[in-house]
Amino acid sequence: MAGGGMERWCWAAVAGAALGLAVALEALPWALRRLRAGRRRRPRHEVLFFPSQVTCTEALLKEADAGCAAGPRVCGCSLPHGESALSRLLSVLLAARASLELCLFAFSSPQLGRAVQLLHRRGVRVRVVTDCDYMALKGSQIGLLRKAGIQVRHDQDLGYMHHKFAIVDRKVLITGSLNWTTQAIQNNRENVLILEDEDFVRIFLEEFEHIWEEFNPTKYTFFPQKKSSH
Amino acid sequence: MAGGGMERWCWAAVAGAALGLAVALEALPWALRRLRAGRRRRPRHEVLFFPSQVTCTEALLKEADAGCAAGPRVCGCSLPHGESALSRLLSVLLAARASLELCLFAFSSPQLGRAVQLLHRRGVRVRVVTDCDYMALKGSQIGLLRKAGIQVRHDQDLGYMHHKFAIVDRKVLITGSLNWTTQAIQNNRENVLILEDEDFVRIFLEEFEHIWEEFNPTKYTFFPQKKSSH
Numbered sequence: 001m002a003g004g005g006m007e008r009w010c011w012a013a014v015a016g017a018a019l020g021l022a023v024a025l026e027a028l029p030w031a032l033r034r035l036r037a038g039r040r041r042r043p044r045h046e047v048l049f050f051p052s053q054v055t056c057t058e059a060l061l062k063e064a065d066a067g068c069a070a071g072p073r074v075c076g077c078s079l080p081h082g083e084s085a086l087s088r089l090l091s092v093l094l095a096a097r098a099s100l101e102l103c104l105f106a107f108s109s110p111q112l113g114r115a116v117q118l119l120h121r122r123g124v125r126v127r128v129v130t131d132c133d134y135m136a137l138k139g140s141q142i143g144l145l146r147k148a149g150i151q152v153r154h155d156q157d158l159g160y161m162h163h164k165f166a167i168v169d170r171k172v173l174i175t176g177s178l179n180w181t182t183q184a185i186q187n188n189r190e191n192v193l194i195l196e197d198e199d200f201v202r203i204f205l206e207e208f209e210h211i212w213e214e215f216n217p218t219k220y221t222f223f224p225q226k227k228s229s230h
Numbered sequence: 231m232a233g234g235g236m237e238r239w240c241w242a243a244v245a246g247a248a249l250g251l252a253v254a255l256e257a258l259p260w261a262l263r264r265l266r267a268g269r270r271r272r273p274r275h276e277v278l279f280f281p282s283q284v285t286c287t288e289a290l291l292k293e294a295d296a297g298c299a300a301g302p303r304v305c306g307c308s309l310p311h312g313e314s315a316l317s318r319l320l321s322v323l324l325a326a327r328a329s330l331e332l333c334l335f336a337f338s339s340p341q342l343g344r345a346v347q348l349l350h351r352r353g354v355r356v357r358v359v360t361d362c363d364y365m366a367l368k369g370s371q372i373g374l375l376r377k378a379g380i381q382v383r384h385d386q387d388l389g390y391m392h393h394k395f396a397i398v399d400r401k402v403l404i405t406g407s408l409n410w411t412t413q414a415i416q417n418n419r420e421n422v423l424i425l426e427d428e429d430f431v432r433i434f435l436e437e438f439e440h441i442w443e444e445f446n447p448t449k450y451t452f453f454p455q456k457k458s459s460h
Contacts, residue, residue: 012242017249047433051389105407159281159417162407175421177335177392177407187389189441191405191434193423203277204421211419 045197050178050190052085057111060087064094065118085192086185089174090115092194096168099125101208103163106134106179113141117148128152129211131161141180153215161211165204173200275427280408280420282315287341290317294324295348315422316415319404320345322424326398329355331438333393336364336409343371347378358382359441361391371410383445391441395434403430 056079075081093100093115100119107113107130120126128145132154135142146152155161165175176192178184195201286309305311323330323345330349337343337360350356358375362384365372376382385391395405406422408414425431 017247019247045429047430049437155419157417157419159413159419162414162418162420164407165421175406175423177394177405183389184392187387188392189385189387189389190392191395191437193405193430199275200277200423207279207421 046194048085055084108139278315285314
């Protein structure tokens with residue numbers, strides 16, 4: 001009887017410990033969710049510095065054009081085929097599946113222009129906001145984008161529309177000092193931040209929508225004023 | 231005896247439950263540390279959009295000049311005295327206590343120039359990197375900073391030193407599209423990110439130190455080449 005009592009005592013202790021652990025385990029999913037949420041709050045970010053090494057972007061653009069199923073195309077040109085700041089920027093853009101907002105002071109890079117047209121053909125909703133002074137310069141991609149059927153709006157202000165940001169799939173913000181020109185990409189010291197961060201994306205998307213509405217063509221006066229230096 | 235056994239049984243169950251909870255509680259500090267670390271990893275960030283409302287920055291600058299002990303000064307001018315994008319930018323800069331790195335394409339804002347000189351007088355180690363073409367333009371603050379004894383270095387490249395970033399006390403990164411000019415502050419559409427984030431600060435500080443060494447005056451050739459458009 002004493003032995004049986006001890007046995008029950010032991011079993012009771014084990015059952016109690018199990019109960020305590022069960023209570024703790026009950027809280028575990030909550031704790032894990034909090035931990036995961038904590039991790040999610042940390043944005044995935046990347047910084048690109050320019051000038052970018054001149055590398056071949058042909059394979060990257062052809063691969064994106066053909067779709068993933070076709071696999072990577074090979075380019076036989078004499079340029080280096082490694083990764084560069086420009087190829088990283090292109091890769092982030094080419095990952096777009098649903099939408100792309102561009103808010104760019106100057107846009108004349110043929111590779112970036114080709115990437116944007118490619119996304120438009122793929123069915124991505126592309127919207128572009130730009131500066132009226134720079135969009136008419138020789139080499140600007142803006143005319144080509146418009147010809148391809150992409151919606152473009154521009155300012156009519158005394159000040160410059162000097163932003164240089166893009167939003168991919170309402171998930172990734174690309175922003176920095178870089179105008180999308182070959183001069184800037186190949187020669188200037190520039191930075192670009194790539195931020196997968198819902199707060200930043202929301203804030204910049206609001207700015208984009210605000211400017212998009214403000215630059216509605218129904219409001220164009222066709223008497224733009226001359227700008228001063230920036 | 232049976233009653234005593236039951237009592238012991240109950241106590242054993244309670245003791246076991248307590249043990250189980252103790253195990254769980256033992257893990258609690260670890261879980262809390264992880265949660266706090268998760269929160270710490272989330273950077274404090276702020277986005278400023280320009281054009282900035284024109285507000286009086288006199289009180290802010292006078293207060294910073296006099297030191298906190300003197301309390302805020304009052305300015306009786308007719309400008310609005312509320313917060314603006316420029317006043318926020320000034321506040322973040324004026325919080326510097328040890329160091330300020332500036333990497334700026336164009337710098338002609340008198341208020342920002344005054345803030346930088348004030349920090350230099352206060353003993354903050356200020357270093358400036360800028361673009362050689364823009365530093366000689368009328369209204370540039372660069373000459374005034376040099377006269378005040380602040381170290382300035384500039385490029386001699388064909389490309390522009392087009393960055394627009396600042397690092398405060400090796401803790402806060404300020405970066406975006408904004409050149410530090412009155413035109414940009416008051417008329418342009420611009421963005422500035424303020425990031426208290428050790429990863430971003432480290433990456434941009436490395437870029438600064440790299441440029442700082444590259445622009446060492448011992449390497450100046452005094453035969454700068456003409457730049458093309460940016």
